[in-house]
Amino acid sequence: MTAGLLLTRPEADSRRFAAMLPEFRAVISPILRIEPVAHDASRLRAARGLVFTSAHAVASAGPGRGRLALCVGGRTAQVARAAGFMTREGNGFADSLLPLIESAEMPLIHPHGRHLARELPVEGMVVYDQIAQPLNADARALLTCEAPVLLPLFSPRSARLLAAQTGESCAELWIVAISPAAAVAWSGPCSRQITAAGPTADAMAAAIRLMAGMEQS
Structure with a gap:
């Protein structure tokens, strides 16, 4: 069967x-249905470095223009590269981003969904909701x-x-x-x-x- x-x-x-x-x-x-929410788009577009734990957040940061993007895994990194970011990627688990964050040597912003499985030691910004x-x-x-x-x-x-x-x-x-x-x-x-x-x-x-x-x- x-x-x-x-x-x-x-x-x-x-x-x-x-x-x-x-x-x-x-x-x-x-x-889940992904819905964008109001956020400070100008701050994301001006940020020197971003942390992405989901590909759904990449579009919120605007064109990459060679900026640094720390990505949780391969799929998210692929989407970020396509948007013009210079990527470094983890192994798919959020914890793998911690050494990348420590070595970034620049302020970072983490755009993410309203429901977040793991908080990271960087500034966060809700850019979409995951509606059941x-x-x-x-x-x-x-x-x-x-x-x-x-x-x-x-x-x-x-x-x-x-x-x-x-x-x-x-x-x-x-x-x-x-x-x-x-x-x-x-x-x-x-x-x-x-x-x-x-x-x-x-x-x-x-x-x-x-x-x-x-x-x-």
């Missing part, structure tokens, strides 16, 4: 991730199927939001967490659970394939 794949990141992120796993039938139901969304009809239908459902968790907050909406699920839920923190945040039903080897899309895709392969072996 082929497992379904429920992707709940924002639409563009989910579509990009689904393209990495063409062998799965993916249902996309964003659990209900699962759509396709997702609810998938959760009533007899086939197992692979459910990737990309953050502790999304894990909590999804747990609150999947308590009545009839399907077996196979949980794939991007980090130990996301795994711990899950309190919903669970038939199987693993944590990816690292906080990257590639590691998550590998973990999903590993979980699906367990059923076939």
Whole structure:
């Protein structure tokens, strides 16, 4: 029995991730909607250095013009480079930014979402909100199927939001967490659970394939 794949990141992120796993039938139901909020755009555009813990914040800082951007991981760094920033990147975990911050030798601003998983020792500025969304009809239908459902968790907050909406699920839920923190945040039903080897899309895709392969072996 082929497992379904429920992707709940924002639409563009989910579509990009689904393209990495063409062998799965993916249902996309964003659990969060990204909405810009009013902020001091002129300060961000004048900042010599930025810290990005999400690609969603890059556009708020304006053109890079060769300015320094400390990025949490590869995807965020890719978006920042495309915007014209000179990037240094961590390993995907926020803690990996700490030595980069210490060595930057310039004032830094961290534009981020309203819901922040980890505070950093630099000035922060909220530039977008992550608004919770209900699962759509396709997702609810998938959760009533007899086939197992692979459910990737990309953050502790999304894990909590999804747990609150999947308590009545009839399907077996196979949980794939991007980090130990996301795994711990899950309190919903669970038939199987693993944590990816690292906080990257590639590691998550590998973990999903590993979980699906367990059923076939």
